[in-house]
Amino acid sequence: MDVLDREIIKALQGDIPLSSRPWQEIAENIGIKEEELLSRIRKFKENGIIRRLGAVVRHNKAGFTVNAMLALQVEESKADEAGLKLAGFEEISHCYLRKVPEDFPYNLFAMVHASSEEELAGIIKRIVEATGINEYRVLRSLREMKKVSMTYF
Amino acid sequence: MELTRLDKEILNILQNDFPLVERPYAVIADRLGISEEEVLARVKVLKEEGVIRRIGGVIDAQKLGFYSTLCACHVEEDKVWEAAGIINQEKGVTHNYLRDDWYNLWFTLTSPSPEEGEKIIKDLEKRIGAEIKSMPAQKVYKIKAVFTGR
Incomplete structure (x- = not known):
């Protein structure tokens, strides 16, 4: 640089x-x-420093009114298999394995974008079927308090 | 605003396949069979209406040598705005959402190093009067824009 x-x-x-x-x-x-x-x-x-070039869209204004963070509990040995399955869902934009605290043991995170609660429920059902993971939490975004792009320099 | 079929086509190209050429909008126009002016005018509307937040680069913080983590904290309902206001002042906090869980404030923090990140978190804990749990990513399985043309 x-x-x-x-x-x-x-x-x-x-x-x-x-x-x-x-x-x-x-x-x-x-x-x-x-x-x-x-x-x-x-x-x-x-070299991946720019991951993507183009438009950053406001999900809630592009038809995705129900946006949730799905956090699943997965054993580390099975994380890759589940993570790759989640990556295949077109309704999921981000998927990460995270280091989590004991009181929040849900380590596999996926951002899910749906146009209704029914659709979200359907997506989650398919995720549970695909991964076999039954321990999870759905954290809906109630309000965006801040969303900006990082100013690095 | 109600997105037309053309809007969705433009959005999908703009999100996932922005041409890195001298006249990107002319290339998009060619693909859609419309004029460059029409594409630019439509994108202008999509930006004004807030559908498009910005057009630019999505940068990988780690690859640029920065540290980033997802933080969660539990704040009493009547203190949420005050706490969010304090957290949001931090330059490295780029996303902050109120969520329907016991851990109700979730924000991302980007900093030049893990040590600096931890320092910022400790300082924020003092200022908001709540414990903050940091959950850095160990692995990334997917980062992609979702298609709007469904």
Whole structure:
């Protein structure tokens, strides 16, 4: 990561200009050629620093009115199998295995997006069937208190 | 706002396949058989209506050398706003949700190092008067945008 890389992350961590040639605008602001910018962004995508490029959507405004965090209790030896099964669900956006405290032993987390309570119940039923895990908690988001993108630099 | 079929098609391309070329919206327009101006105008509406939060890079904090964790705490119902206000002031807190569980406030914290993260958590515990449980990820199985065209 050099100074230029940091400048590029700075430009991409927020909202890029909505114009015909957004990269050219960014490149101009940084003071490099558009080509150079595109090749550096390509490198960021290859090495995974930029995981995804594009629109970040507000789930609740895109038809997903019921958004829940599903936390399942799984033995570590069986976590990969269950995690990979969950990853295959198109209604799940994020899935992580986490280190959890004793009083919250649900270590496999999945963010589930549905358009109704009925749909959510159906998805959970399919998850339980697919993984064989019966110990879980459904934590619905009642209110978004904060949602911003991280400012790294 | 009610999303049209075209909106959903645009959203799916914008979310998962944003072209890394000089004129990305012209490429999207070609794929949809409409003009670049039409795509830009539609995206403008989707942003103004709040459907699109932003267009940019989703950055992997760990790969950039940062530490991140999911935190949970239990706060009395009448203190939720006050506690959330204190937590939200922290620059590294990017998501904070009120949830329907005994642990009712769940937030993500990103910091330059685990040590700094722990320091911030300890400080927040004092300021909100509640214990905070940190649950860092051990493995990632999926991070992807959900399709809107269902």
